[in-house]
Amino acid sequence: MRKAIMLAPVLAAVLCAAPPGRAADYPTKPITLTVGFAQGGPSDVMARVLVKGMEPILKQRMLIHNRPGASGNIAGAMIARAAPDGHAILLATGSILAINPALSKKTGFDPENDFEPISLISRQTHVLYVHPAIPVRSLEEFIAYGRVNPGKLSFGSGGSGTPAHLAGELLKTEAGFQMTHVPFRGAGAALHNVLGGHVPAAFGPPSPLIPHIRVGAIRALATTSLKRTSALREVPTIAERGFPHFEADTWHALVAPAGTPKEAIATLHHALTVTLQDPQVRALFATQGVDIVGNTPNEFRAFLKSEITKWAKIVKIAGLAAVD
Secondary structure, eight states: OHHHHHHHHHHHHHHHHSOTTOGGGOOOSOEEEEESSOTTSHHHHHHHHHHHHHHHHHTSOEEEEEOOOGGGHHHHHHHHTSOSSSSEEEEEEHIIIIIHHHHBSOSSSOTTTSEEEEEEEEEEOOEEEEOTTSSOOSHHHHHHHHHHSTTTOEEEESSTTSHHHHHHHHHHHHHTOOOEEEEOSSHHHHHHHHHTTSSSEEEEOHHHHHHHHHTTSSEEEEESSSSOOGGGTTSOBTGGGTOTTOOOOEEEEEEEETTOOHHHHHHHHHHHHHHHTOHHHHHHHHHTTEEEOOOOHHHHHHHHHHHHHHHHHHHHHHTOOOBO
8 A cells, every 4th residue: 555655646747747649659640741842843852862761760651742832832831830740840941931031921921930940951052153155264253244244244043032043132232243133933944044055144053053064064153152062062152252251052941830749849850860860861962962961959940040030131132022
């Protein structure tokens, strides 16, 4: 009887700490990873790599749900309203969480309050590249060319309001020269038009550019990240060439709906961290010009806050007012 009395408080504490459906049982069903862009794109490819690595660790299936539209806002709003049980998560991008809110007041979500951060996954630089017919071989020469040919220089990107577009706007503002933005429907279309000589320059992700850079069909002048990318170590950063704080890259992260249990966030964070440490995953991302980062939920929350502030300033510089 005395032993039973002594154990009673312990049993009560255990029962209170582990109610039915507790987060310790997570995940209890397949996890849906929503991607805000179409199949076959960079985000979709990344999602498939992550799912393959995380499923064995989570011991549960992961389903990819491509929900393109409104530059990722539809997917963001969907996950913001999803049940906060850890079974619906978003492969977020810098465009969805940091740029889109500066471009539109009707994204359908609050990037800081409607999501629980899991981790920053990676960052990817953009490359400033030109057609060989343009008589420039460095960033300095490109800027000088723009200054002596006012109104004649243009640059392409994968679309208005994309990180690549805003990188160009930031460069011309900081360097003090004029060039006109020409938006295309995707980075591939921008590349095609530079290769064809229709546009003299563009900003774009490394992966599709590398084969053309290697054979001299296009010339890479600089990248937009603070550090050189492993995919193009020979190409300097804009920061190295006289603009030390210049940084305008793309990033991916995992987030869950606000209110998701901390235990579920920790489980997802662990699975993602182990996956990102896999040598094959790291090698695959490196060939795509993607530099793996990884951080804690709190670190990502602070990073996101700084990114929202930074991109809001760049959007303002570009004259892209928020749409009501």
